[in-house]
Structures are given as C-alpha cells and as structure tokens.
Amino acid sequence: MTGLQDRLTPEQIEEFGRELDALRQRVVDDLGEADVEYIRTIIKTQRGLEVAGRGLLFAGFLPPAWVAGVAALSLAKILDNMEIGHNVMHGQYDWTRIPELSSQRFEWDNVAPAENWRHSHNYLHHTFTNILDKDRDIGYGILRMDAAQKWHPYYLGNPVYATLLALLFQWGVMLHDLEIERVFKGERTWAENVPVLRKIVRKAARQIGKDYVLFPLLTGPLAPLTLVGNASANLVRNLWAFAIIFCGHFPADVESFTQEETDFESRGQWYLRQILGSANITGGPLFHILSGNLSHQIEHHLFPDIPARRYPQIAAEVREICERYGLPYNTGPLRKQLWSVAKKIVKLALPGTPSGGPEVTVDPDRQLRAA
Amino acid sequence: MTALLPQRLRGLASLAEALLTPHGADRYLELLDPMLVRREIRGRVVDVRHQTPDTVTFTVRPSRAWQGFEAGQYVRLTVEIDGVRRTRCYSPCGPGGGDLEFTVKADPQGLVSRHLHATTRVGTVFGLSAADGEFTLPSPRPERIVLVSGGSGITPVLAMARRLVAEGHRGEVVFLHYSNTADDALYRTELAGLAERHPGFRVVHAHTHGRGGDLRGFFSKQHLERAAPWFRDAETFVCGPKPLMDSARELFEAEGLGERLHTEEFTAPPLAFDASAAEGTVRFARSGRECANSGKPLLEQAEDAGLSPEHGCRMGICFSCTQVKTAGRVRNARTGEVSGEEDEEIQLCISVPVGDVEINA
Numbered sequence: 001m002t003g004l005q006d007r008l009t010p011e012q013i014e015e016f017g018r019e020l021d022a023l024r025q026r027v028v029d030d031l032g033e034a035d036v037e038y039i040r041t042i043i044k045t046q047r048g049l050e051v052a053g054r055g056l057l058f059a060g061f062l063p064p065a066w067v068a069g070v071a072a073l074s075l076a077k078i079l080d081n082m083e084i085g086h087n088v089m090h091g092q093y094d095w096t097r098i099p100e101l102s103s104q105r106f107e108w109d110n111v112a113p114a115e116n117w118r119h120s121h122n123y124l125h126h127t128f129t130n131i132l133d134k135d136r137d138i139g140y141g142i143l144r145m146d147a148a149q150k151w152h153p154y155y156l157g158n159p160v161y162a163t164l165l166a167l168l169f170q171w172g173v174m175l176h177d178l179e180i181e182r183v184f185k186g187e188r189t190w191a192e193n194v195p196v197l198r199k200i201v202r203k204a205a206r207q208i209g210k211d212y213v214l215f216p217l218l219t220g221p222l223a224p225l226t227l228v229g230n231a232s233a234n235l236v237r238n239l240w241a242f243a244i245i246f247c248g249h250f251p252a253d254v255e256s257f258t259q260e261e262t263d264f265e266s267r268g269q270w271y272l273r274q275i276l277g278s279a280n281i282t283g284g285p286l287f288h289i290l291s292g293n294l295s296h297q298i299e300h301h302l303f304p305d306i307p308a309r310r311y312p313q314i315a316a317e318v319r320e321i322c323e324r325y326g327l328p329y330n331t332g333p334l335r336k337q338l339w340s341v342a343k344k345i346v347k348l349a350l351p352g353t354p355s356g357g358p359e360v361t362v363d364p365d366r367q368l369r370a371a
Numbered sequence: 372m373t374a375l376l377p378q379r380l381r382g383l384a385s386l387a388e389a390l391l392t393p394h395g396a397d398r399y400l401e402l403l404d405p406m407l408v409r410r411e412i413r414g415r416v417v418d419v420r421h422q423t424p425d426t427v428t429f430t431v432r433p434s435r436a437w438q439g440f441e442a443g444q445y446v447r448l449t450v451e452i453d454g455v456r457r458t459r460c461y462s463p464c465g466p467g468g469g470d471l472e473f474t475v476k477a478d479p480q481g482l483v484s485r486h487l488h489a490t491t492r493v494g495t496v497f498g499l500s501a502a503d504g505e506f507t508l509p510s511p512r513p514e515r516i517v518l519v520s521g522g523s524g525i526t527p528v529l530a531m532a533r534r535l536v537a538e539g540h541r542g543e544v545v546f547l548h549y550s551n552t553a554d555d556a557l558y559r560t561e562l563a564g565l566a567e568r569h570p571g572f573r574v575v576h577a578h579t580h581g582r583g584g585d586l587r588g589f590f591s592k593q594h595l596e597r598a599a600p601w602f603r604d605a606e607t608f609v610c611g612p613k614p615l616m617d618s619a620r621e622l623f624e625a626e627g628l629g630e631r632l633h634t635e636e637f638t639a640p641p642l643a644f645d646a647s648a649a650e651g652t653v654r655f656a657r658s659g660r661e662c663a664n665s666g667k668p669l670l671e672q673a674e675d676a677g678l679s680p681e682h683g684c685r686m687g688i689c690f691s692c693t694q695v696k697t698a699g700r701v702r703n704a705r706t707g708e709v710s711g712e713e714d715e716e717i718q719l720c721i722s723v724p725v726g727d728v729e730i731n732a
Contacts, residue, residue: 036454047399097456097681100398104657107393123659206392214390 007272008325016325017268023317024303027310028095035307036096042083042289050076050109053233054215060225070229074236075290080109081241082292087308089118094305110170111207113199116177126304130249130256130277137249138256140165140172141181144348146256151351158349169238174200240290244281247337248297250344251279253330274301275322280315280331287334288312298329384409405496412436412499414448414471419491422557426523427488428474433499440502442467442534443527443608443635447683447691449498452486456498458683458691459483462527462610462635463502464558466534471499474557476523506608506635508534513606514542517599519590519619521549521611525557527635528610532562536569543571545599549590549611552581573598590615592622603628610635636686651726656697658732668704670719673732680719680732687721694719699728 008016053073059065085108087093093101100106107114120136128134132148139145143162144155165172177196182188211230216223255276262273281287281295288295288311296311299318303310322329332340387396400407406415414431422428440446445462463471477488508516508531516535518528525548532546546565550556553576562574575598578584586594595602603626609619616634623632649666653676660676670692673680683691687705693716700711701722709725710717719730 031454033451033454036451044402047394047402051399095679096451096454097679098451102681109393127659203393206389210390210392214386218390 007276007327012325013266013268013272015268016321017266017271019321020271020302020318021267023314023321024306027303027306027314031095031307035309036093036098036101038309039084039088039093039101039307042079046076046079046084049073049079057215057226057229058219058222060219060222060229066225066229070232070236073230073233074240077109077233077237078240078290081237082244082294083289083308084108084292085110085114086292086294089114090122091305092307107203109207110173111200111204112170112174112177113203116196116199117173120177120179122304126301128262129274129301130254131259131262131273132256134259136176136179140176141179143345145250145344147348147352148256148258149348151348156349158345162345166239166242167235169242170234174204243334243338244291244294246341247281247334248278248294251330251332251337251340252344253328254279271302272327274298275327275329277301278330279337280329281337282331282333285312298331406434408434409436412501414497414499416491416493416495416497417470419493422474423555425488426474426476426557427491428472429487429491429495431471431473431497431499433471437499438501440467440471441507442530443507444502444504445506445527445635446471446502447500448473449500450483450486452482456681457483457486458498460684462504462530464526464529464533466530466537474523474526504635506610506633507531508608509606512538512540512542515599515601515605516540516542516544517547517595517602517605517607518544519547519549519595519607519609519611519615521590521615522551522555523557524611524615524635526610528608529558529561531608532565532572536565536572540569541571543573543599543601543605544569545573545575545602547575547577547586547594547598549577549579549615550584552578553583554581556584590618595622603631606631606633608633608635649724651699651724651728653724654727654729655732656729664724664726664728666723668720669701669717669722669724669728669730672724673719673730678732682720685720687718692719693717695731696722697729697731700725701728 049072053069053071053076056065056069056072060069085106088101088106089103089108091103094103103118110117125135125137130138132138132146139149142165144151144158177200178193179188183190183193211234212227215230216226219226257273257277262269265273275298278297278301280298281291283291283295293308293311294300296308296315299311299315300308302318319329384396391399395410397408397410400409406413411434413434414437415434416429417432418430420428440463443462445460447458448461449456449458451457461473461475463473465472475484475487478484504527506527512535516531518532520528528546532544535544546562548556548558548562556576556578559576566572566574575586576584577586577588577590577594579587579589581587586597588594599605607619607623609616609632616636619632620629620634623629647666649664651664652661653664653669653672654661655673655676655678658678660678662672662676665672665675667675670680670682670685680694681691685692687703696715696717698713700709701717702709702725704721704723717730719732
C-alpha cells in the first residue's frame, strides 16, 4: 500500500486541490431553485409513502396490504434517513435558510438523535476519515475492519458482531455516539455522556412510542400485526443503511491512515485522503436516490456540504481528475462491494494481516452510465 | 360539552404530534395546503394592485396562528428567491386585525422588493412573523397628531390614520405625505376618503420634484408650520427615507421637542465600531471556523469567514440572525451594552465581540 504522502509531489497535490476547489465553487455558484425543488419532491414522496404505509397497515389483516404497507414504510424510512436526513444534516441545504432544511433543526426518523449524530458523523468521521484511532466509524468500536487494528480473541466474533450491527443498525448508530469504548479506555468520562444520554432517552422514547405503541394501539385488534410491520420496516431500513455505509469505506483497496501521516495536512492532501478512503457503488438513478447518493461516497467525502443530487453530475469529472493524477477511483456494483466487505469482515476475525487483492475493478463505461 | 371540545381537540393535536414525530404535523399538513400549518404564520395573497408603476399593493389573509397587530407595527415577510429564503420587514397599512395590506416599492437595488413587485399574484403564499415594533400610537390617543411620511414609508402612518378614523378620534390630525410627483402619490383616494369621514383630518400632499401639490420641495420647518401650525403641541409620527427622518429629527431637536417625535427606522442607524481596539478570536463552533476579531458585527465576521448565517434586516430589528453565544462577551452596537452570559441568544448583526467569543454557528 502506497503511503499517503508519496502519491503526488507537493506541487501536484496543490494543483490537485485547486482543481477540486474550482469544481466545488462551480457547483456552489450554480445552486438554486432546482436543488430546493428536488429535495422538496423527495420529501413529498417520503411523506406520501409514510402515510400510505401507515394507512395500509390498518388493513394489515389482508396479507397483500400488510406487505405493501411494510414496503411503503420501509421506503419512507430509507428516504428519510438517507437522501433527506443524512444530507440535510450535513448542511447541504443550509444555504437556502429554509428552517425545515436546516442542518441544525432537522430531526430524522431514527432513534439516534440528530444532534449527537451530527457530532460523531459530520465532525469526527468526515474530518478524520479513515484515520485509525480517530475515525470511530472504522469498525464502530466493535469490529476489526482494518488489518492495522491489533488482533484480539474478541475479534473471532467479527462476523457475528457485524450481523448484529446490520440487524440493529439504528440502535448501533445511536449507541455509537456514547463512545463507550473510549469510556472504558479512560479517554472519556461518564459525565460527558450525560447530555448525550439524555437526548438518546428522549428521542428513543418518541420513536418507540409511535412505532411500537401508538400506531399498533390505533389499529386495535391488529396491534400485533402492526407492531411486527413497523419492526420489519425498521429492520429493512437497518439492513439497507448498513449495506450502503459499509460499502462506502470498507471494500478491499480502500485505504486507512495513521495520525502521523495526516498531521499538518493541506487542503489538497485532505482531498486525497477522502478519495483513497472512500468507495462508490454503481447503479441506476433510483438506486442512487435510495442510497442517499452515498453510492457516490467519493464525491460526498470530497464535498460533504453540497446537495447530494449534484454528486452524480460531477462524478465523471472527479473520476477524470483522479485518472489524470494516477489516483484510484474505487467503484463497483453493490453485490461486488458487499462481497468484498463480507470477506474482509471474516478475514479480519483471524489474526494476521491478510493481503487483500484487488477485488473491485474499475469500469469507466459503467461509471459513466451511472453518472 | 362546549368547554370539553377545545380540550379534546388539544388532546387530538398532541396525539397527532406523537404519531408524526419527529417531523411534526405541520410538515404533513403543509403538503396538502401551505396555509394549514398550526405553529407558524403564513399568509395567502387575496388581492393585488399597482397604484404606481414601481409599487405593488397586495392584501394577505393570514393563517390561524396570526394574532393581529397594532397600527404602526411591522411584520417580517419571508419569500423564497431562487431557492434561498429572504426575510424583510414591512408595515401593514390597514387599521389592524383581519387581512393585511402591504405596499412595497421596487427598489432598483432591492432583491426582495423587486421580486415582490414582479411576482406577487393572487394565491402567492408568504411566511409571516408576529407583529413587532414600538412605533405605535400611545394610549390614550393624543388630541393633536401629525403624521409625516415619504414614499412607501406611508404604510405604518397610514395604518395609524386608518386606526384613528376607525376609532372615531375627535381631535386634529394632519397627514403630510411626500412623493416625487403627483403621479407617485400613493393612497391619494384613500386619504381623501379618511378626510371625509373625520372632520379634524387634513391631508397635505407635498411633491419634492413636481408641481400640483399643496407644498413643494423637501421637508422643512416651513412645510410643517404651514401644514400644522400647532405641531409643537402635537405628537408627531414620521416614516420615510433617511433624509426625511434626519431632517425631522434635526428640526425637533432644535425646537427642544425631541420627546414629541416618533420615528420608524427602516434604514440602519449608523452603528459605532472601533476596529482598532478589536482583539481576541471569534470561533464558529458548528463549522469549526475561526478568525481574528475584526471589530465588526458577528454577522459580517461570519460572512467574511465564508459562512452564510440566516439573517434579515442587518440592523437588529428582525431577530432572524439570532444564534446562541456559547462563550465570551459581546457589545450590542445599538445600545453599547456588554453582556457575557453563557448560552445567551444574541443578534449576530448588531453584536460585536469583546475579546474571545464562540458562537454556535
């Protein structure tokens, strides 16, 4: 694996950073009504699916209605968390000054309180992307996702923990903000967690209240069916979000870094680390929307604060820049990226440093079609 | 039973909120009709007319959360222009309560006023704030009142005039209105109508750049003496362009009548900054940006640092730019007051850092 610093000369790095800055500025200058209209359409669709899903579960005694209800509610939760919540909370629409699209005010349909998540995700993960011991998203404090993480017999359970995390992903994201592994290491005190915990309790109570108490009760004798329906929708969203997010940073060939490498990083070096530390997923327009455009993880990590609908538009250009500087642009279809992640989870359960061969091939045509 | 009903409705409303958490009922209701929202105020345009080519007059029917206004107050009106929400203060010119009538002059430099002039149609929906402002008639009403306005500054004073007439005020009222030429005079017919209904109400039209008015030229002591010889015993209310306000203030100060003059500021009074004495660092916690304190208001410092915080009037009246100050002390540029409370809400546009400051922006 090539070190972060020896990929490009200092002059190249600077020029590379300037090119990406210019690309970003071009998009920012072009932001306007179309971006607001787009997200409003997505929000309208999400609310429509949610109302339809909840409504269909009132007829949940008919199996097709139950299935359709769960499907609609699952899609609503996926849209809410991915294309709307994740992106709005990144501040992608803060320039509109519209309160409903404000990163500071938005709350998502997820047990993790927005404010806690914004800190751990926007700040810790996006600033320190793939830096070992800094980016807590590497393995979420419970998995061994990088060969440089020291092996311990505990990691024999890697595949089991990963499966549990996938099933309970929203709870994992919620607990992640407590940074419990740092509390055990003595780097964080329980007192620091009190405000975080307070928000968690309040938010989780509301989410449980609607999904597992109020809506089931409203459907009267169908309460158990509704409860299972709502739980299924949450489960579908959990699995989907886990899959997309793990494919964003953990396929083989995605690099991780040490703190020493990244000290005194310039803007260009920061961009470089984002590209080396992220992977895209190819697919059609609907797939991109349902992934919250995190299928364009590379573009997202370069420019986390520009509206996600812009990522597919600039993907070809980002890729062209990468090719010109001889940088990898990691992309592939979902099944391939998932397989690569799954293999990594299993391999890293065992001690040693497995040499991951190139699992993902670069296919310019497919990527261009996706863009 | 009737007493139970509101309680039951409240119960239903809180059930709806619990079911529709985390977004809340308004975010669903507004998709059916933007006017259905319960927790914010919106207004739908029900009438539009153009009194002069460069102005637009429109009537807005407010949604349920609207609580009325006092003649002379302003509301913050919000529109979206090319995807960005913009807020400006306008004074409704009706007598109070019910529908709100606004008249806006398209300022060639004004983004929002030009947009309102060009695009307002019946059915347009605006965001509104609750009414605010101290520029109102005192109670009990003064016996003698002078109302002075220039151009579209007529709106809050016209509201006062309409209010006085509607209340059956019995004293003397003079309405001195300045416009460029006779063709630019707003509300000519309405003012004549008020004079017919109120025996003590007189309208004086002054034209700064044209003939045909009762008076000609800019506001002066002579104008005031001719319009209302008794102005020293009256309460005077002025709203208009800055030069008009300045000369009114000068005149009343010279006469020792400062107390009897009431003005509505829609242009920023010059704020005092001392850039040379500025020290410390300003930290914008959310974005992680930092800059050396330049001695300018925080809103400008934030913009200089590449941020674009929500804001409106930039003069400390609209509270759109309110943010939480998490640490440090700031000076209010309008009052000179220094405050150092932790986690207090401050208006970025008129708050100048005193030493190190951290803002949650």
